[in-house]
Amino acid sequence: MKTLMMKTLVIAIAMVATQAQARTDVTGKVQQLKDNKEASKQNLGQYEDNLRTVNTNISEVEKALKLLKKQRESLVKQQSDTAKGKLTVDASKKQIEGFMKAEQTKLDTELKQIEQLRQVLATLEANVEKRQQNIAQYQEKKSKVDGELGAWSERNQSIVELEQAIKAKEDQARNDQKRLAEKKATYEAETSKWKKQVRVSERQYENFAGLKD
Numbered sequence: 020m021k022t023l024m025m026k027t028l029v030i031a032i033a034m035v036a037t038q039a040q041a042r043t044d045v046t047g048k049v050q051q052l053k054d055n056k057e058a059s060k061q062n063l064g065q066y067e068d069n070l071r072t073v074n075t076n077i078s079e080v081e082k083a084l085k086l087l088k089k090q091r092e093s094l095v096k097q098q099s100d101t102a103k104g105k106l107t108v109d110a111s112k113k114q115i116e117g118f119m120k121a122e123q124t125k126l127d128t129e130l131k132q133i134e135q136l137r138q139v140l141a142t143l144e145a146n147v148e149k150r151q152q153n154i155a156q157y158q159e160k161k162s163k164v165d166g167e168l169g170a171w172s173e174r175n176q177s178i179v180e181l182e183q184a185i186k187a188k189e190d191q192a193r194n195d196q197k198r199l200a201e202k203k204a205t206y207e208a209e210t211s212k213w214k215k216q217v218r219v220s221e222r223q224y225e226n227f228a229g230l231k232d
Contacts, residue, residue, distance in 0.1 A: 049227040056220035063213040070206040073199050080196045087189050094182055101178065105171050112164045119157045126150045 129143050129150070136143070 045227065049224065052220060052224045052227055056217065056224050059213055059216040059220045063210065063217055066206050066210040066213060070203065070210055073203045073206060077196065077199045077203065080192055080199060083192050084189070084196070087185055087192065091182075091185055091189075094178060094185065098178055101171065101174060105168075108164060108167050108171065112161065112168070115157050115161050115164065119154060119161070122150050122153050122157070126154070 126147060129146050132143055
């Protein structure tokens with residue numbers, strides 16, 4: 020950018036100097052106009068290169084934003100599925116705890132009946148054994164459900180961290196998009212200006228080149 024500004028300053032100084040000598044040095048003026056034309060073309064080429072670069076960068080940022088949008092949509096779906104799964108697990112746990120409570124109540128009642136009714140001791144003891152087996156099975160299932168709840172908590176934390184990372188990337192991408200758009204506008208303006216300058220320089224060069232001949 021500093022090099023471009025110095026080239027522009029040199030052109031401006033050369034133009035002023037050329038105008039001061041126009042009446043006495045036509046050949047020199049023609050050479051200066053030729054130099055101006057070449058410098059203008061170089062400036063145009065530089066800004067055209069810059070414009071192509073910024074357009075490419077903008078395209079890449081837009082692709083990144085589209086990809087982030089898809090990732091966010093997928094994350095939202097995962098959150099919904101996870102929430103539904105937790106409701107199912109919670110319901111299963113509540114049902115199992117209800118079964119356990121019911122079995123424990125029956126167990127307590129039947130243990131009392133053993134003391135009161137010795138004649139039905141064999142039957143009641145069999146029932147006690149069965150109830151204990153049921154409780155053990157439900158306890159095993161409860162432990163499994165508790166493990167699933169722990170795994171759900173870990174997955175949910177990972178989802179939260181992923182969402183934060185996506186948001187940070189989106190913010191950065193939008194900042195890059197805004198900055199590149201501003202550069203694009205500047206380069207487009209400079210490109211337009213130097214295109215006009217090239218046309219003017221070419222016409223001036225052709226006019227004075229004719230006078231020299």
